[in-house]
Amino acid sequence: MSLMLVFAAVLAIGAVAFFVGRQRALVQDDGKVKPHSRAHYHGWWAFLLATMPALLLLIVWGVGSNVYLQEHIKSQLPMQTADSPIASEKLAASLTTSLANGLRRLDPQTAANPPASFAELQPQLAARGVALAPDTQDYMIPIAVDANRMQDRLSLIGAILILAVSIGGATLGVSHVQVRARARNNVEKLVLWGLLGASTIAILTTIGIILSLLFQTINFFERVPLTNFFFGTVWDPRFAAAGSGGSEGQFGLIPLLAGTLYIALVAMLVAVPVGLMSAVYMAEYASPRVRAVVKPALELLAGIPTIVYGIFALVTLGPFLRDLSAALAGGTGFIQAQSVFTAGLVMGVMLIPVVSSLSDDIITAVPRAMRDGSLGLGATRSETIKRVILPAALPGIVGAILLTASRAIGETMIVVLAAGVAANLTANPFEAMTTITVKIVNQLTGDLEFNSPQTLVAFALGITLFALTLVMNIFALYIVRKYREQYE
Amino acid sequence: MNIMTETALESAVNDKMNGTPNETIKMRGRKVCVFYGEKQALFDVDLDVRENQVTALIGPSGCGKSTFLRCLNRMNDTIDSARVAGKITLDDEDIYDPKIDVVELRARVGMVFQKPNPFPKSIFENVAYGPRIHGLARKKGDLDEIVETSLKKAGLFNEVKDRLHEPGTGLSGGQQQRLCIARAIAVSPEVILMDEPCSALDPIATARVEELIDELRQNYTIVIVTHSMQQAARVSQRTAMFHMGYLVEEGETDKMFTNPDDRRTQDYITGRFG
Numbered sequence: 194m195s196l197m198l199v200f201a202a203v204l205a206i207g208a209v210a211f212f213v214g215r216q217r218a219l220v221q222d223d224g225k226v227k228p229h230s231r232a233h234y235h236g237w238w239a240f241l242l243a244t245m246p247a248l249l250l251l252i253v254w255g256v257g258s259n260v261y262l263q264e265h266i267k268s269q270l271p272m273q274t275a276d277s278p279i280a281s282e283k284l285a286a287s288l289t290t291s292l293a294n295g296l297r298r299l300d301p302q303t304a305a306n307p308p309a310s311f312a313e314l315q316p317q318l319a320a321r322g323v324a325l326a327p328d329t330q331d332y333m334i335p336i337a338v339d340a341n342r343m344q345d346r347l348s349l350i351g352a353i354l355i356l357a358v359s360i361g362g363a364t365l366g367v368s369h370v371q372v373r374a375r376a377r378n379n380v381e382k383l384v385l386w387g388l389l390g391a392s393t394i395a396i397l398t399t400i401g402i403i404l405s406l407l408f409q410t411i412n413f414f415e416r417v418p419l420t421n422f423f424f425g426t427v428w429d430p431r432f433a434a435a436g437s438g439g440s441e442g443q444f445g446l447i448p449l450l451a452g453t454l455y456i457a458l459v460a461m462l463v464a465v466p467v468g469l470m471s472a473v474y475m476a477e478y479a480s481p482r483v484r485a486v487v488k489p490a491l492e493l494l495a496g497i498p499t500i501v502y503g504i505f506a507l508v509t510l511g512p513f514l515r516d517l518s519a520a521l522a523g524g525t526g527f528i529q530a531q532s533v534f535t536a537g538l539v540m541g542v543m544l545i546p547v548v549s550s551l552s553d554d555i556i557t558a559v560p561r562a563m564r565d566g567s568l569g570l571g572a573t574r575s576e577t578i579k580r581v582i583l584p585a586a587l588p589g590i591v592g593a594i595l596l597t598a599s600r601a602i603g604e605t606m607i608v609v610l611a612a613g614v615a616a617n618l619t620a621n622p623f624e625a626m627t628t629i630t631v632k633i634v635n636q637l638t639g640d641l642e643f644n645s646p647q648t649l650v651a652f653a654l655g656i657t658l659f660a661l662t663l664v665m666n667i668f669a670l671y672i673v674r675k676y677r678e679q680y681e
Numbered sequence: 682m683n684i685m686t687e688t689a690l691e692s693a694v695n696d697k698m699n700g701t702p703n704e705t706i707k708m709r710g711r712k713v714c715v716f717y718g719e720k721q722a723l724f725d726v727d728l729d730v731r732e733n734q735v736t737a738l739i740g741p742s743g744c745g746k747s748t749f750l751r752c753l754n755r756m757n758d759t760i761d762s763a764r765v766a767g768k769i770t771l772d773d774e775d776i777y778d779p780k781i782d783v784v785e786l787r788a789r790v791g792m793v794f795q796k797p798n799p800f801p802k803s804i805f806e807n808v809a810y811g812p813r814i815h816g817l818a819r820k821k822g823d824l825d826e827i828v829e830t831s832l833k834k835a836g837l838f839n840e841v842k843d844r845l846h847e848p849g850t851g852l853s854g855g856q857q858q859r860l861c862i863a864r865a866i867a868v869s870p871e872v873i874l875m876d877e878p879c880s881a882l883d884p885i886a887t888a889r890v891e892e893l894i895d896e897l898r899q900n901y902t903i904v905i906v907t908h909s910m911q912q913a914a915r916v917s918q919r920t921a922m923f924h925m926g927y928l929v930e931e932g933e934t935d936k937m938f939t940n941p942d943d944r945r946t947q948d949y950i951t952g953r954f955g
């Protein structure tokens with residue numbers, strides 16, 4: 194039985210348990226004793242007992258039997274020797290697994306008794322649309338057949354076990370139904386576990402991401418000294434293939450970090466004042482009718498994919514600024530077509546709705562009593578905003594700004610197109626610079642060997658970026674907390 | 682001549698001693714109507730507020746007491762849907778005249794709200810807020826003095842003199858309300874409007890605020906909305922009874938509570954409805 198079928202069967206048993214449980218609860222309620230839980234809770238409890246343990250077992254069994262099968266295949270493969278036709282045991286095992294999967298496409302008779310040589314088998318498989326590596330060996334065929342047989346046996350046992358557990362759970366659940374049984378509390382507890390599980394997924398994923406970055410980063414720093422990376426002012430990772438001068442390139446982080454922060458700074462200089470002012474306008478001055486139009490329009494701006502902003506910068510704004518500067522100053526102009534300024538400007542525009550929409554929510558959340566208090570003392574509207582509302586909203590606004598800054602630092606597509614890929618170290622905002630994110634993409638795409646420092650540096654850059662945004666977020670939280678203590 | 686002046690003085694002193702009220706009319710409302718959108722909340726209210734007296738507004742919930750109170754310093758302007766018709770004067774000046782500066786008006790007619798609403802600033806800054814925006818402190822040290830006298834008048838100074846720079850939100854509810862009163866006093870208003878100032882306070886804090894109101898009467902004109910009949914009787918000289926947007930009757934508090942003209946006032950005061 195396939196896993197999908199078992200899964201469906203378990204759900205069906207659960208559904209039956211639900212209806213039986215509910216019905217039983219309804220029947221038991223004779224109106225004399227007040228039931229502890231309403232009937233559908235009993236149904237849900239029976240459903241959960243019927244499905245949850247069984248599905249858990251399904252997962253464990255599925256994973257476990259696969260691992261077991263792999264080990265089984267490996268143990269049957271001949272010992273790896275110097276003149277083995279296949280480079281590694283791992284590769285041999287994966288070839289055998291693919292072969293076994295391929296055999297399943299054939300009719301059962303042939304699959305159980307396939308021809309002994311791969312040369313003969315391959316056309317039959319090919320006819321079924323199964324493409325296999327040509328270096329699949331003859332000795333793998335019996336192993337694959339054996340593996341398939343074993344897999345069938347395992348999944349049959351698994352299916353029986355899982356269904357048994359499911360039916361057992363259903364019976365237990367239904368038998369639990371009593372007038373004073375606390376089905377409602379039980380369901381509540383399970384819901385809690387479900388919620389807890391959901392939030393754990395996010396945390397586990399974060400940990401997983403950090404670890405995967407971390408291992409490759411350590412790998413990188415075994416080849417390239419820390420000082421080269423953290424204090425190097427030149428970014429010039431030579432191609433490993435160029436060879437002659439040693440594969441060691443120069444992996445200076447500084448120009449990239451400078452570019453990242455510089456572009457982010459320009460973007461924030463655009464986004465924060467404009468975004469904040471539009472938020473103040475929207476929260477304090479706009480009539481409901483204006484607000485109903487302007488706010489969604491502004492948020493539409495946030496929905497434009499960043500690559501589109503990038504195209505705008507590359508095709509329209511960049512050349513325009515270059516020509517403008519040329520017209521102003523003569524010669525080729527002081528603004529390059531790709532520059533920190535252009536990228537920052539466009540990124541800033543992209544971030545305006547982020548700042549304004551977050552700040553708008555925060556400003557609107559300042560209680561009306563604060564406004565009344567200030568207006569009632571004879572303050573004007575703008576005095577009220579400046580002296581009462583903004584200070585009260587400050588922690589939230591700082592949080593919003595730092596959040597926006599994190600986005601600016603992590604932004605990639607605009608920078609690739611608008612600021613270029615040249616890793617310059619310059620203070621002139623009208624020249625091209627590049628950022629950490631751009632270089633990560635740069636180093637990971639292209640046909641470099643994965644295990645070379647040229648590729649691995651991407652992970653070191655990634656973790657640096659991660660640390661940067663993490664520190665910023667922690668700082669944001671710190672500020673928010675500090676002011677909150679003072680204000681509430 | 683001399684004798685005349687002396688007798689005049691004497692009679693003035695006597696008036697004060699006997700508690701004969703000053704009958705100057707500070708604010709005058711004529712045919713005040715208020716609309717929230719289509720809905721009319723106040724109908725042709727004629728009500729006078731006398732100088733250096735406490736006027737209490739009473740009446741069942743939703744009858745328009747707060748609405749009337751907010752008309753007196755044009756706080757209704759801050760509600761988008763609200764529209765005011767009729768005439769209200771302060772010292773015989775129409776406060777809804779387009780030439781009037783609303784901001785200045787609100788400095789002259791201060792307001793204390795139902796829920797204490799100190800700003801998220803220090804105690805000092807809370808009281809200094811009004812004087813700062815109105816530029817009342819000319820010399821250095823003036824501000825300190827204004828803050829101190831305002832806090833003293835509000836009967837809060839002794840409790841907070843060692844923590845002037847701690848947040849005002851850290852005070853107890855009763856202290857917060859007195860802080861808000863100090864904040865309103867600090868701009869030296871002529872009239873103070875109070876919308877159920879004690880509804881969030883316990884009896885002890887309420888008693889203190891009531892004492893305070895009685896003291897403030899010497900220098901300010903006070904209009905107070907209250908749901909407590911005892912409070913109205915204790916602190917006010919005149920009482921106005923509202924019902925469903927209409928002013929039912931208005932008069933000296935003693936008379937209102939002992940011998941009201943209107944059945945509804947009688948019923949409300951004795952707790953038969955509301």
Ligand SMILES: Nc1ncnc2c1ncn2[C@@H]1O[C@H](COP(=O)(O)OP(=O)(O)OP(=O)(O)O)[C@@H](O)[C@H]1O
Nearest residue numbers: 717722740741742743744745746747748749760762
């Ligand atoms: N902002 C507003 N928008 C629309 N209607 C309002 C608004 N404020 C008050 N009203 C309406 O106006 C009427 C009078 O309200 P008001 O707040 O003046 O009553 P109140 O006498 O102060 O009552 P309470 O004793 O409960 O405070 C009520 O019917 C109320 O629903």
Ligand SMILES: [Mg+2]
Nearest residue numbers: 746747748876
């Ligand atoms: Mg009210």
